[in-house]
Amino acid sequence: MHFADKITEKTRETGSPLCLGLDPHKNLIPDLFKKKSSKLHLADIEDFLFEIINLATGKVAALKPQVAFFEEWGPEGLSLLSKISNFGKDLDLPIIMDAKRGDIGSTSEAYANAWLGDNSHFYADALTVNPWMGLETIDPFIKIAKEKGKGVFILLKTSNPGSKDIQSLEVNGESVFLKISKLIKENLPLNLGKSGYSNIGIVVGATKPKEAQLIRKILPNHLFLVPGFGAQGGSAQNAFSGLIFNENIYEGGLINSSRAVLFPETSKKYNKIYDWRETIMIALNKAKKELMIN
Numbered sequence: 043m044h045f046a047d048k049i050t051e052k053t054r055e056t057g058s059p060l061c062l063g064l065d066p067h068k069n070l071i072p073d074l075f076k077k078k079s080s081k082l083h084l085a086d087i088e089d090f091l092f093e094i095i096n097l098a099t100g101k102v103a104a105l106k107p108q109v110a111f112f113e114e115w116g117p118e119g120l121s122l123l124s125k126i127s128n129f130g131k132d133l134d135l136p137i138i139m140d141a142k143r144g145d146i147g148s149t150s151e152a153y154a155n156a157w158l159g160d161n162s163h164f165y166a167d168a169l170t171v172n173p174w175m176g177l178e179t180i181d182p183f184i185k186i187a188k189e190k191g192k193g194v195f196i197l198l199k200t201s202n203p204g205s206k207d208i209q210s211l212e213v214n215g216e217s218v219f220l221k222i223s224k225l226i227k228e229n230l231p232l233n234l235g236k237s238g239y240s241n242i243g244i245v246v247g248a249t250k251p252k253e254a255q256l257i258r259k260i261l262p263n264h265l266f267l268v269p270g271f272g273a274q275g276g277s278a279q280n281a282f283s284g285l286i287f288n289e290n291i292y293e294g295g296l297i298n299s300s301r302a303v304l305f306p307e308t309s310k311k312y313n314k315i316y317d318w319r320e321t322i323m324i325a326l327n328k329a330k331k332e333l334m335i336n
Contacts, residue, residue, distance in 0.1 A: 044235030045167055045193035046243075046265055048136055052103040053293045058333040059285060061138070062098050062326075063269070063300030064107040064126065066091060068114075070305045074313055084115050084122060091126050094304060095133065097319060101326050104136040104167075104296055106267075120163070127165040136167040138267065138296075142197060144172035144179045151182040158186045168193030170245060170267070173222060174208075177229055184242060188233050193241045193265070198222060198257065201247025201270030219253065223260040232263055239294060240264050246284050248276025248297065254284030266295030271329075272302030278332040290335050299329045 043051075053059045066087045075086040095105065112123040130137045143153040156162060157169045168187070171180045173196050183194045199209055199219045209219045226244070233241045243265035246254045254266065266284040270276035278297075286294035306325040312318045 044191060044237075045136075045187070045241040046239035047235040047237045048167065049104065049193075049265060049296065050235075050237040050239060050293055052136060053296070054291060056101060056103050056330075057291065058103065058330050059292055059295060059297050060102045060330050060333050061104040061106050061267070061296035061298040062094075062102045062303060063140070063298045064091060064094070064105055064111075065300045065304065066111050067301075067305070070301070072305075072309055072312070072318060074315065074318055084118050087115075088122055088125070091122075092129065093315075093319070094322065095126065095130060095135070097322050098303075098326060099133050099135065101330055102135070104138055105130045106138040106140050106296075106298055106300075108300075109139060109141040124164050131165045137165055138168045138170070138193075138195065139164065139166040140170045142170050142172045143183070144175055146175070146179060147182065150179050154182040154186045158183065158190055158192050160190070166192070168195060168243070170195045170197065172197050177225055184230060184233075187241055188231070191241075193243060195243040195245050195265070195267045196222075196226065198226075198244040199246045199250050199253045201249045201276060205247070205250075217253075220256060220260070223257050226264075227260055234263060238263060243267055243295070245269065248281035251280040251283035258284045258286075268295060268297045271297045271333075272299040281333070287335075292333070292335070297333055303329055 068082055071082055071090055075090045076082055112119040127137050139157055157166050171183050171194055173180055187194045211218045230242055240263050245267045246257055248268050248270035268281050271281045281297045282292050285292040303325045306321055309318055309321045
């Protein structure tokens with residue numbers, strides 16, 4: 043199935059564009075999961091993530107593992123990333139690998155094969171990529187994504203405060219992020235699915251609603267991946283800014299929440315798994331409800 047069609051179908055099936063970010067911060071994993079000692083082990087994170095994914099199934103439209111949190115554990119961490127990505131696949135959850143790759147042609151080709159190719163050690167439906175070395179650096183990702191029915195999300199206007207340092211710079215009277223939006227429109231293929239959306243998406247933060255609206259005018263057929271909702275301060279209303287309202291649901295993208303669901307404040311106090319599960323379910327339902335139209 044075409045990547046954009048898969049995301050659109052999942053959004054309609056679950057009733058919201060909620061994407062769950064899997065960012066297993068070492069210092070936030072509840073003590074409940076530290077089974078061998080007070081020190082955190084990778085096996086504890088594995089138990090935590092499998093619990094989270096099981097609870098999220100049927101409530102989220104996709105999962106977005108942040109690769110860095112697995113890389114810091116070395117080969118064993120990457121092995122865990124492979125394990126949870128395949129677990130998500132078995133549960134029919136689209137997997138977006140948040141790795142933000144991008145480099146010169148041959149290096150990008152290797153990255154593309156590593157994450158999206160037939161011989162990849164990881165299951166991924168899509169990958170985030172970085173365009174700041176030029177659009178030619180993301181061509182290998184787009185090529186293999188089209189061949190394999192997968193997707194690519196290009197960083198464009200991110201949610202972090204420092205994004206203004208480069209992305210909002212004015213060049214000849216126009217912000218850099220708008221220039222890149224136009225370059226994407228003029229130079230990259232659309233690769234539309236039956237849903238009318240491209241398999242090439244963009245990353246636009248929930249804390250940048252005005253920018254999202256400007257970008258959507260330039261790129262009406264591109265999926266938006268919207269980080270920054272929840273713990274980073276982006277409201278649901280702002281997160282919706284770049285999405286498209288269609289038959290009582292916002293589609294045309296995914297809105298990511300991570301810490302607000304994985305680590306709600308009340309979850310720290312429990313030492314029984316069933317109490318913790320109930321807290322996570324409350325956080326999941328809250329995030330989903332905020333992204334649904336009643």
